[in-house]
Amino acid sequence: MDAISSSRVNLPGSTLRNSNNKSSLPCHQTRISMSTGCNSSVSQAYTVSCSNPTDKQTGIVSGSYLHGPLQKRDLSGKTFCSLGVSTYPGTGSASESHSLAAEERVGVLLLNLGGPETLHDVQPFLFNLFADPDIIRLPRLFKFLQRPLAQLISVLRAPKSKEGYASIGGGSPLRKITDDQAFALKKALDAKEMPVNVYVAMRYWHPFTEEAVQQIKRDRITKLVVLPLYPQFSISTTGSSIRVLQNICREDAYLSRLPISIIQSWYQREGYIRSMADLIEKELQSFSRPEEVMVFFSAHGVPVSYVENAGDPYRDQMEECIHLIMQELKSRGINNDHTLAYQSRVGPVQWLKPYTDEVLVELGQKGVKSLLAVPVSFVSEHIETLEEIDMEYKELALESGIENWGRVPALGCNPSFITDLADAVIEALPSATAMTTPSMDSEEEDRDLVGYAIKTFFGSILAFVLLLSPKMISAFRNHLL
Ligand SMILES: C=CC1=C(C)c2cc3[nH]c(cc4nc(cc5[nH]c(cc1n2)c(C)c5CCC(=O)O)C(CCC(=O)O)=C4C)c(C)c3C=C
């Protein structure tokens, strides 16, 4: 088998046109394939296959989420960029497998958030994030304000974010860690006699989804498993990345015929739960009285409206995930108290409660002396573990009376975790299904673009008149800084 090489291609002069998507899945192992995934006019039917073959349901991803953003064609919601790619290019080895059909070339596409690599990248990264209609969910009538609003918020937020990234070395470690995970996953699949190419697609920074997809086409991949690096599904993370992928597939003959299997969430997999329990068990041993430590799960928050109005399964999945980890710990004789809180809220709306900062203060006041923080929405170290938890929350906890502080590291390339992801890929492969995609005709597309340009022009003027009023600015500043 050939060694893997990681390629980064930088194409000078390429343009960045930024633009910019419920299901509590009770089954133990979940494979979801979109049978009409990229179809803009037909209701999407999802086939959900569970490890128990009799437990097969159709249409579980439904409600306002399915009939909302996933189906919508939103020209302002796409990122076209060919500035960078980080992939593990084909070695031809996919056709050598005994377990695969002679000409099968399997790809695995890892989806992740992406992060600014330098301080200079922070504002444009934030623009990409806030321009995502799954991050700032404007009512339909106000969609035209998305990009001007993103510009304004990103400029206002950038100084605070820059400070955060400066304190963790001047940029996000996400790209490197995700590349390492891709490499480790390829190795684990090789070891299981399932040679694949692994690709990385970031949502808000390089390498963007478009670049990964171009590489997949160049490698003539014949089956693709899409694996988001978020254990739990949220509209704002996995949903958003899948929507971008669907938009790309819809417009490409090759991709619309490519059999694809999407693993929407995997928080309930035994391997993941065991790996998390291993980390917690190990870290508890660093306290002088491990049995007295409060296990403090800190999850990334989302606005309450996502869960209560848009059908985001994130909170249900998070609570089930914590329950499963605690059950696993109990089976090992570890019976510590635990709690779950939500961190990293941004902006003036209500986010999922309780809030991490408020709970830390309450626990200190109640006399909790030892606390082990467990980041649980993400499997890499990033700004919210390295800066928010390790610096801000630690300081707050110590000021509030907590004396012994610990933090479980993110899973990263933990071998048992990566092996489990490899199993998830193998299990998902048989349910790969083509996304059939009638694209817009070119006349329709032209009309759409003209309408979009007009709306953006007038939208920008209106937004700046409204938003640059001193009152609005100070309201934003109070919430963003
Ligand atoms: C404003 C809305 C946001 C929502 C909703 C949101 C959901 C969400 N995010 C993650 C994971 C990560 N987010 C990260 C950075 C980040 N996220 C937001 C905003 C929202 N996130 C902002 C503004 C930023 C930038 C940093 C900052 O200014 O605070 C990252 C870090 C990436 C890195 O570079 O290290 C991660 C990871 C999840 C899991 C989630 C919903 C479940």
Ligand SMILES: [Fe+2]
């Ligand atoms: Fe975030």
